[in-house]
Amino acid sequence: MSDTDLIKNCLRGSMESYRELMIKYKDYAMAVALNVLTNYEDAQDVCQEAFFKAFQNLAQFDLQKNFKNWFYALLFHKCLDHLRKQKRFAGMLGKFRKETSIENSLQPENEAFSHSTELQLLNRLNPKERISLYLWSQEGYSGPEIASVLGCSSKTAHVYLYKARTKLKALLREKK
Amino acid sequence: MGKCQRIKSLFKLIPFKSIQYSLIQTHLLKCDACLKDLADIDEAQTITVPKSRLEDVKDLWPQFLKDLEQQRWRKKVILRPVWRWALGSAAALVLTLSLIFVLTRSAEKRYLDDSAVKLTIDNINLYEEPAQAIIFQTQDASKTFVWVEKLSKGDMP
Numbered sequence: 621m622s623d624t625d626l627i628k629n630c631l632r633g634s635m636e637s638y639r640e641l642m643i644k645y646k647d648y649a650m651a652v653a654l655n656v657l658t659n660y661e662d663a664q665d666v667c668q669e670a671f672f673k674a675f676q677n678l679a680q681f682d683l684q685k686n687f688k689n690w691f692y693a694l695l696f697h698k699c700l701d702h703l704r705k706q707k708r709f710a711g712m713l714g715k716f717r718k719e720t721s722i723e724n725s726l727q728p729e730n731e732a733f734s735h736s737t738e739l740q741l742l743n744r745l746n747p748k749e750r751i752s753l754y755l756w757s758q759e760g761y762s763g764p765e766i767a768s769v770l771g772c773s774s775k776t777a778h779v780y781l782y783k784a785r786t787k788l789k790a791l792l793r794e795k796k
Numbered sequence: 797m798g799k800c801q802r803i804k805s806l807f808k809l810i811p812f813k814s815i816q817y818s819l820i821q822t823h824l825l826k827c828d829a830c831l832k833d834l835a836d837i838d839e840a841q842t843i844t845v846p847k848s849r850l851e852d853v854k855d856l857w858p859q860f861l862k863d864l865e866q867q868r869w870r871k872k873v874i875l876r877p878v879w880r881w882a883l884g885s886a887a888a889l890v891l892t893l894s895l896i897f898v899l900t901r902s903a904e905k906r907y908l909d910d911s912a913v914k915l916t917i918d919n920i921n922l923y924e925e926p927a928q929a930i931i932f933q934t935q936d937a938s939k940t941f942v943w944v945e946k947l948s949k950g951d952m953p
Binding site for chain 2: 639642643646647648650651654655664667668671672675737738739741742750753754756757758784785788789791792
């Protein structure tokens with residue numbers, strides 16, 4: 621069943637259709653959130669919130685558009701909210717979290733996910749650069765598609781991507 | 797690769813995948829820009845975590861249902877003005893009662909502290925012989941007992 625059909629069924633009251641949507645997109649959502657937040661547990665919480673928010677706003681979704689991009693945009697905003705909240709807890713707690721976030725993210729329940737260096741490097745880019753880089757390299761998104769997720773112009777998305785790629789090169793050079 | 801208009805137009809013209817593949821291969825041999833982009837993608841892939849690396853992502857459905865239930869309850873109960881008033885009044889009543897309770901307790905304690913008998917015994921004789929006195933006081937200080945007993949021979953001063 622296509623996304624549009626599933627959404628139509630959801631709007632008619634079928635919870636099972638929404639469950640199908642969640643199953644279909646939970647891994648995608650986790651990957652995006654993890655690459656933006658660089659912390660496994662935070663990513664899980666934010667995904668949960670994003671799915672809930674998406675369900676609440678499903679009626680506002682334009683069926684002509686791509687559900688994945690719409691959901692990614694919502695998820696990304698949730699991630700930004702989460703990062704903002706974290707920033708507010710500055711001082712002791714903030715320092716503690718910063719130190720432990722990378723460690724935590726690299727010791728999840730997930731055994732396959734255990735390489736720390738990736739997220740440490742990713743953590744040195746800003747969230748918009750992180751998501752641009754992820755969408756471009758892992759999901760093959762083009763500039764305009766990234767722009768639709770970030771809610772900015774295509775040119776701005778290209779700038780984020782360009783900055784991310786430049787920083788990445790510098791980081792990899794530094795690492796070597 | 798997205799930049800390269802030539803390869804994009806070729807894709808549109810020839811819809812067969814095997815032909816597309818060989819065209820891409822031949823194109824890549826010549827196009828430095830595409831090769832550079834591919835190398836950059838490879839590099840970017842080394843620091844981003846792909847979906848395929850995430851095994852056993854937690855099922856979010858049970859928590860989703862819980863959240864939904866909570867929200868429904870909140871909508872049903874808390875958001876209705878009648879219930880809001882009822883809850884507010886109940887909270888105010890509980891607060892007032894606990895305040896009254898605390899105030900009466902502290903007043904009672906103060907009264908007992910003030911009224912408590914302060915008793916000291918310096919010297920006591922029993923049948924014209926020195927004796928020892930033990931003072932007992934109940935925990936709330938409302939009653940005081942004095943126990944006087946004769947000293948045994950060994951205890952004599």
